[in-house]
Amino acid sequence: MSLRPFLRTLSAVLIVSLLNLGMLQTAGAAAIDTQAAIALEDRAAVTARIDERLAREDVRQAMQSLGVDPEQARERVAALTDAEVLQLDGKLAQLPAAGDGGWILLVIVLGVLIYLFASGKLSYR
Amino acid sequence: MTDVPFFPQRDFQCGPAALATVLVQSGVEIAPAALEPQVYLPGRQGSFQVELLAATRRQGRIAYVVKPELRALIAELTQRPAVVLQNLGLEALPRWHFAVVIGYDAATDEVILRSGTERRQVMGAHEFLRTWALGRQWAMLTLVPGELPATDDPDGYVRAVADFETLQGPAAAIPAYAAAVQRWPDHRLARLGLANALRTDGRIAAAVAQFDVLAARDPHDAVALNNLADGLLQLGCRDDALETIERASRAHPEPGRIRAAIEATRQEIEASPAQGGATCALTEERP
Numbered sequence: 001m002s003l004r005p006f007l008r009t010l011s012a013v014l015i016v017s018l019l020n021l022g023m024l025q026t027a028g029a030a031a032i033d034t035q036a037a038i039a040l041e042d043r044a045a046v047t048a049r050i051d052e053r054l055a056r057e058d059v060r061q062a063m064q065s066l067g068v069d070p071e072q073a074r075e076r077v078a079a080l081t082d083a084e085v086l087q088l089d090g091k092l093a094q095l096p097a098a099g100d101g102g103w104i105l106l107v108i109v110l111g112v113l114i115y116l117f118a119s120g121k122l123s124y125r
Numbered sequence: 126m127t128d129v130p131f132f133p134q135r136d137f138q139c140g141p142a143a144l145a146t147v148l149v150q151s152g153v154e155i156a157p158a159a160l161e162p163q164v165y166l167p168g169r170q171g172s173f174q175v176e177l178l179a180a181t182r183r184q185g186r187i188a189y190v191v192k193p194e195l196r197a198l199i200a201e202l203t204q205r206p207a208v209v210l211q212n213l214g215l216e217a218l219p220r221w222h223f224a225v226v227i228g229y230d231a232a233t234d235e236v237i238l239r240s241g242t243e244r245r246q247v248m249g250a251h252e253f254l255r256t257w258a259l260g261r262q263w264a265m266l267t268l269v270p271g272e273l274p275a276t277d278d279p280d281g282y283v284r285a286v287a288d289f290e291t292l293q294g295p296a297a298a299i300p301a302y303a304a305a306v307q308r309w310p311d312h313r314l315a316r317l318g319l320a321n322a323l324r325t326d327g328r329i330a331a332a333v334a335q336f337d338v339l340a341a342r343d344p345h346d347a348v349a350l351n352n353l354a355d356g357l358l359q360l361g362c363r364d365d366a367l368e369t370i371e372r373a374s375r376a377h378p379e380p381g382r383i384r385a386a387i388e389a390t391r392q393e394i395e396a397s398p399a400q401g402g403a404t405c406a407l408t409e410e411r412p
Contacts (some may be wrong), residue, residue, distance in 0.1 A: 030390035031352045033325075033384065034318045039162045040348070040382070041314070065166025076163060079179035081288045087175055092166070096208055096260070098221035099137030099171025102242060 002074040052082045062092040126227040132157045133242045140164045140172025143208045144180060144267075146239055150206055151267045153184045170220060174210060174263060182292045186267040187301055188276050189285045193262035196253060199229050201277040204240075207266055212259030221260070224396050226253075230407040270301040278307040283318055295322035306335075313339065317349065324352065329359045340369070347377035351387050358394050362405035366394045 056077050064075040077085065088095065116122035130149045133354035134142035134157070141160035160325050163180040164172040173305045181188035182336070191197050191207060201207055201271045205329055214220030224240035229250070236253040248256075257264075266274060290298035302319035309315050320335035327334055333356035340351035357366035366397040377383050 005319045010276060012382075028387050030393055031321065031324060032348045032386050033316050034321045035291060036382070037317055038284060038287055038314065052411075063166065066166045068166065069162065072162045074182075076176060079163075079183050079292055081291065083178075084175040084179065088173065089271070092169070095279065096210070096219065096221040097166055097169035097171030097172055097173055098132070098223045099165075099169070100142055100220060100222040102137045106327070 051089075053086060055085045056080075058090065059088045059092070061084055062088075066092060126202075126206060128265075129227045130241065131239050131244045133244070137170040138165065139223045139241060140177060142241075142366045143225050143239075145178050146225045147206050147208055148181070148184055148186065149265045149266075149292050151186055151269055151272075152185060153267075155184060163360060164379065176266075177223070177265060178288075181265070182289050184267075184291060185270075185297065187272075187285050187289045189266045189268055189282060191264040191266060191274070192276055192281065193264075194263075195257075195280075197276045198226065199265070201266060202226060202229050204275050205266060207322055208376055209238075209257055210260035210263040211253075213256055216259055219259070222256075223346075226264070229233065231388060252278040252308070270297055271304050273304050273308055278384075279305060279312040283312065283314045287318060290318075294410060295325040298322050299326060302303070306309035311342075313346070314402065317352075320349075320352065323357060326389060329356050332356050340372075344372070346375045347373045349385050349391050350376060351383070354394065355390050358390075358397060360405060363394060363397055363399060365405055367391075370394060 059080070060073050060077045063076060064070055068076065081086070113122070130146055132142045132145050133351045138157060138161060140156035141164055144160050144164065145155055145157040148160075160180055163183060164176045166172065166176075178188035178190070186285045191201055195382045198207060198209075206225050208223055211224055215224050222241070224246070225237045226236055226238050228237040229235070230237065234250045238248060238253075240246040250404070260299060262366055268274070268285075270286075272385050283302075284300040286305065288296055289301065297323045299319065302322055304318050305312065305315035310362045316335055316339055320339065323329075323335065324332035333353060336349050336353035336356055339346050340353050343349070350369055354366045354369035354373060356365075357369055370387060373387050377387060
């Protein structure tokens with residue numbers, strides 16, 4: 001686990017150097033695209049961009065571990081924007097996942113409490 | 126909006142059901158079951174907001190998030206239904222739910238929804254607002270490229286189109302940018318988006334005309350000037366391109382991403398062979 005921060009930094013460094021490499025090689029396309037122009041307006045997006053590729057891989061793996069088919073996880077991550085990926089990265093367990101199933105947990109908790117009270121294993125005092 | 130379709134949700138499938146409802150309403154033929162593999166997370170027994178947006182783009186629709194205000198939501202409802210995130214539980218013990226709002230009745234102050242297994246759920250506006258506020262007043266629309274939100278929100282709309290373009294390509298996004306330019310002719314990003322999409326789609330002359338409008342409007346818009354120079358070069362107007370990149374260079378002397386692009390464009394222009402009569406009349410005919 002302690003390797004992870006190191007790998008993250010290493011990847012960030014590699015990505016930055018690749019980006020710079022790209023900058024030198026893009027003789028064919030010197031126009032500034034719309035996403036880049038937006039990123040220039042929204043300063044936060046620029047600073048967040050560096051981690052983006054690694055974040056995509058993280059989110060894809062997290063989706064798979066939450067039961068999504070590998071091929072579908074790949075397609076789902078590909079459809080997310082950079083900003084959306086960064087919103088999900090590391091938070092798939094906490095973000096609101098709307099499925100209208102929260103009551104089931106509550107019912108189970110209440111059921112257990114009622115049982116414990118009723119059977120005398122739990123009391124106010 | 127009684128013609129809005131209804132898909133009763135199966136267990137935990139309010140995301141696919143709500144999304145299918147608005148997609149079908151905007152002309153996409155799709156059933157909730159087909160959206161499940163795109164938005165449902167078995168391990169969380171639910172769906173995320175951002176994946177509803179992503180799945181919308183995959184279906185060829187623009188996913189627009191409504192400004193988090195009741196006024197904006199009501200304005201949108203006059204045109205089309207919206208998916209909303211509600212918390213039907215408590216703040217500390219949330220029960221997250223996606224539903225589709227299909228209307229607001231001002232006379233009775235009630236909101237009409239397609240929700241869960243209820244085809245027509247009528248909720249007092251106050252109660253709805255409580256559940257919606259707990260979901261941070263999140264609502265989204267699925268727009269056909271060319272359709273605009275009712276709200277005057279060019280910033281939000283153009284960003285939604287740019288995200289759509291990233292997935293679906295410039296040709297699909299051009300009608301959306303064009304509609305935005307028509308409605309908000311003075312909005313820089315809308316026009317820049319249109320110009321860039323035209324350029325990427327190979328419609329260089331049309332793109333140059335739009336970059337030219339931006340450069341004429343703001344002589345310090347280095348992005349527009351750089352892209353204009355690039356377009357002029359592609360049209361064979363080398364002298365105009367060189368003059369334009371000089372203007373970009375003066376407008377943006379600071380090092381950084383824009384400066385790097387300007388230098389790259391300049392190198393491209395200088396590397397291209399000089400021809401006789403490389404000046405074009407283009408820059409003089411401003412639309």
